[in-house]
Amino acid sequence: MSFGYDILNNPFKNKGTAFTKEERKELGLEGMLPPYVQTLQEQVDQAYAQFQSKPSDLEKRVFLMTLFNENRVLFYKLFSQHVVEFMPIVYDPTIAETIENYSELFVQPQNATFLSIDDDLDSIKTSLKNAAEGRDIRLIVVTDAEGILGIGDWATNGVDIAVGKLMVYTAAAGIDPSQVLPVVLDAGTNNEELLKDPMYLGNRHERVYGEKYHKFVDTFVEDAEEMFPEMYLHFEDFGRSNAAEILDRYKDKYTVFNDDIQGTGIIVLAGILGALNISGEEMKDQTYVSFGAGSAGTGIVSRVYDEFVQQGMDPEEAKKHFYLVDKQGLLFDDDDTLTPQQKPFARSRSEFDDADSLTTLEAVVKEVHPTILVGTSTQPNTFTEEIVKEMAAHTERPIIFPISNPTKLAEAKAEDLLKWTDGKALIGTGIPVNDIEYNGTTYQIGQANNALVYPGLGLGAIAATATVLDDEMISAAAHSLGGIVDTDKPGAAVLPPVSKLDQFSTTVAKAVADSAVKRGLTREDIKDVDQAIEDTKWEPKY
Ligand SMILES: NC(=O)c1ccc[n+]([C@@H]2O[C@H](COP(=O)([O-])OP(=O)(O)OC[C@H]3O[C@@H](n4cnc5c(N)ncnc54)[C@H](O)[C@@H]3O)[C@@H](O)[C@H]2O)c1
Ligand SMILES: O=C(O)C[C@H](O)C(=O)O
Ligand SMILES: [Mn+2]
Structure with a gap:
């Protein structure tokens, strides 16, 4: 294989038609590319036009993967100019x-x-x-x-x-x-x-x-x-x-991280904090039902529970605010199939008049009147009109996050939740949702997907040379995002929009890096966190 092909076949080095005349000479690429030398932006525009010509999302993704395989700089430059459009193509769903x-x-x-x-x-x-x-x-x-x-x-x-x-x-x-x-x-x-x-x-x-x-x-x-x-x-x-x-x-x-347990915990807590900012309610007054108590469900519960305790609630009292529902219905402490993560939140049968009837989400919602309902069950359309209306009958602004992915598995559609609650629901979804017009208001729907936090978390930990990723850093990340919501605008989202993904990734990174540096949990002595983050960031350019 010639030297030239080695370069053209290496996506970390290949610039394709953007190799200059001098580079082509130096690298043995003469005659191996069409004569016109393109700028990166010309390549991006050409690639975007090709992308747009693909008839389905799957074909769009396949095209982008080809580009990724060929030339990383071009792929990321293009991605950076169309983040909102590309996220659901490159990523979920x-x-x-x-x-x-x-x-x-x-x-x-x-x-x-x-x-x-x-x-x-x-x-x-x-x-x-x-x-x-x-x-x-x-x-x-x-x-x-x-x-x-x-x-x-x-x-x-x-x-x-x-x-x-x-x-x-x-x-x-x-x-x-x-x-x-x-x-x-x-x-x-x-x-x-x-x-x-x-x-x-x-x-x-x-x-x-x-x-x-x-x-x-x-x-x-x-x-x-x-x-x-x-x-x-x-x-x-x-x-x-x-x-x-x-x-x-x-x-x-x-320095390890589990995205489904920890990343999802952060984004849902951030979304709940955002929702409470909007409703003006307090965490201590919330009653939480987790529908699906697997990795994500229990990861989120554990993070939200820690928040109750951090806000000053007695740990045993805080546990009483949580109800976990899985395949068997409400989880009880006499069940020997419980996972170690479910056990701390399992309820006692003696708390209820008719515990044996609490085998469905509907029965549990009727019994405990949740103010927060989070779906990580993988069971589509299980947040039914009846359940949602029952919930909304007992709380002014129901916080409802159907976050099972992909689209076909979501517990509910945002549009239906708004309709069934007369626009009152504060919603987070796993996949991106377009703005929804309802009764004269434009509702923006926050995407409660761990993709909104894990990049910033990783950037912060890498830039700070963090030796571990601990609960304090994780909590700092959730708080840094929960604050960025527009509480005055009717229909505002509970989480910041994907269009600002790069900005709030830096916000999250800073919160995480600060926490690591402040407590000396870094390999290197970091003097300036902002600088360390800037120095760590890579930009797509030739
Ligand atoms: N939006 C996000 O950022 C995000 C992050 C992580 C996971 N998720 C989604 O959450 C879902 C669960 O992921 P996971 O990693 O926790 O999987 P998991 O397998 O660990 O958990 C799924 C849980 O749902 C339970 N379940 C299955 N059928 C049920 C039913 N009929 N009623 C009640 N519970 C039922 C299972 O027993 C299990 O405990 C997936 O769809 C995943 O895409 C979303
Ligand atoms: O991958 C996603 O979209 C989020 C999450 O990690 C999931 O498993 O669903
Ligand atoms: Mn995942």
């Missing part, structure tokens, strides 16, 4: 389609690392080294893809969530794309559709649990930490039975 159809769409591996539980554990280091190719890796997003969004177990196909989350890190917070590594841990799959699919590219056996699985994850974490000691390690879409356990194992030792 369209990403769910590319995960479900990964084999059919497969073109190339996108600089990801594919680790298999069937390989020798010694090969993990070699694989990471091969994929990093000498790059200084500061950020890894790793998934074992057992719980991709709400669509279940997609094993190797889930690599796209790691790639997609990293794209948002760069677009939102300027993380240098040459310093990141997407990793998928293939521990098998229980998805029958994949096991039967002759085109499936992952391991065709049942998912492995227990000791062998943990050894696989542990070896990956220890090897990656040893090879990239300054790395921030982001866990994404692990299954309910492993996610919290893995986070607990490492959270005091390395």
Whole structure:
């Protein structure tokens, strides 16, 4: 292979038609490109026109992935100029389609690392080294893809969530794309559709649990930490039975983050703080129902609970404000299937006249009159008109967050929630929603998606060289976002808009970095937090 092709095939180095005459000469590219030298903006305009010509969101995403595979600077420059339009294409919800159809769409591996539980554990280091190719890796997003969004177990196909989350890190917070590594841990799959699919590219056996699985994850974490000691390690879409356990194992030792548990906790708390700013109500008066008490549901409850306590409520009293509803209905303390994260919030049957009847969301809502209802159940349309109207009958401004992803799994549509509550509901959704006209008011809907916080969180931790990511930093992040709402405007959103993603990623980063620096939880001595953040940010330019 010639020197020229090496450059053109390396997305971190390739500038395509923007290579100048001099560069073309120097790099052995003469004759390998059309003669006209384009500026980056000309390339962006041309690419955007091509993007617009694609008839479906899936085809738009496939086109953008091609661009990403070819030229990172061009991809991110284009992304930065169309953030609101691109987020649902690059990321959730369209990403769910590319995960479900990964084999059919497969073109190339996108600089990801594919680790298999069937390989020798010694090969993990070699694989990471091969994929990093000498790059200084500061950020890894790793998934074992057992719980991709709400669509279940997609094993190797889930690599796209790691790639997609990293794209948002760069677009939102300027993380240098040459310093990141997407990793998928293939521990098998229980998805029958994949096991039967002759085109499936992952391991065709049942998912492995227990000791062998943990050894696989542990070896990956220890090897990656040893090879990239300054790395921030982001866990994404692990299954309910492993996610919290893995986070607990490492959270005091390395700078690790679980997006579904912690990221979602932050964004929902921020949204609730925003909603309370709008309604003028206080946290201590809220009654919270979590519909779906898995990784995200319990992660959010734990974060909101900490807020009650931080605001001065007695810890035992604060627990009484929470009701967790899962498949079996309201969770009771005599249930031996409860997860460790559910247990602290399980209720006693003796608190209710007819505890045995509380097996549905509807029964629970009727019984406890929640003021906050958060959906992380993966069950579409379960916040029914009846349930929502019942809730609204007992609280002036019901706070309702149907945040199961992707779109097809959301517990309710924002438009219906507004209609059923006569415009009173304060809403957060998992996916982006356009403005809604209702009774003469334009309602903006906040996107309660962890994508609004995880990029800033990572930027803050990386810029501060934080040694851990602890509860105080996480709480600081939630507060930094909860304040940015317009409380006076009718129809205002409970969270800031995606159009300001880059600005408030910096706000979040600053809150996190300040917290780390103030308490000496950094590897290096950081004198000026703002400067450290600016220095960490990468910009797409040649
Ligand atoms: N908006 C966001 O930022 C965000 C972040 C994380 C997760 N999520 C979404 O939340 C959902 C859950 O994700 P997770 O990681 O917590 O998954 P999970 O598997 O850990 O949790 C899902 C929970 O829902 C429960 N459940 C299933 N069927 C139910 C039913 N009929 N009634 C009540 N509960 C039921 C399950 O038993 C489980 O406890 C997904 O759709 C995911 O996309 C959204
Ligand atoms: O990926 C998303 O859109 C948010 C979240 O991490 C999820 O699992 O749904
Ligand atoms: Mn997730």
